[in-house]
Amino acid sequence: MTEPSAPAPLHWKLVVDTADPHAQADFWGAALHYLVEDHSPLIERLLSAGAVPPELVVESHGRHAWRDATGVRHPQDPYQEETGVGLGRRLLFQRVPEPKT
Numbered sequence: 001m002t003e004p005s006a007p008a009p010l011h012w013k014l015v016v017d018t019a020d021p022h023a024q025a026d027f028w029g030a031a032l033h034y035l036v037e038d039h040s041p042l043i044e045r046l047l048s049a050g051a052v053p054p055e056l057v058v059e060s061h062g063r064h065a066w067r068d069a070t071g072v073r074h075p076q077d078p079y080q081e082e083t084g085v086g087l088g089r090r091l092l093f094q095r096v097p098e099p100k101t
Contacts, residue, residue: 010077013090018100021093022060025070028091034072039084040064068095 018024029036040063046052047064058067070093073079077088 029072
């Protein structure tokens with residue numbers, strides 16, 4: 001008789017085009033009880049190495065964040081500590097120039 005296996009982890013990502021990614025992340029994070037991803041360790045490493053220009057970065061929640069993209073993740077799902085990227089259920093918000101309704 002075989003042992004019942006644990007359910008497979010749920011991995012999905014939904015990308016949302018928006019004019020204001022940080023406002024959308026704050027709204028949907030609060031609505032879904034998700035966490036806003038903290039990409040600041042990665043951003044700080046890339047800034048200090050000169051790999052990205054400071055114009056690509058803003059401050060959000062008292063830490064460095066990408067100007068044109070952010071995400072929220074389920075609080076119980078795994079994530080990469082060195083990048084802040086969620087490895088399970090995620091919503092990603094990216095700035096686009098065209099207006100949205």
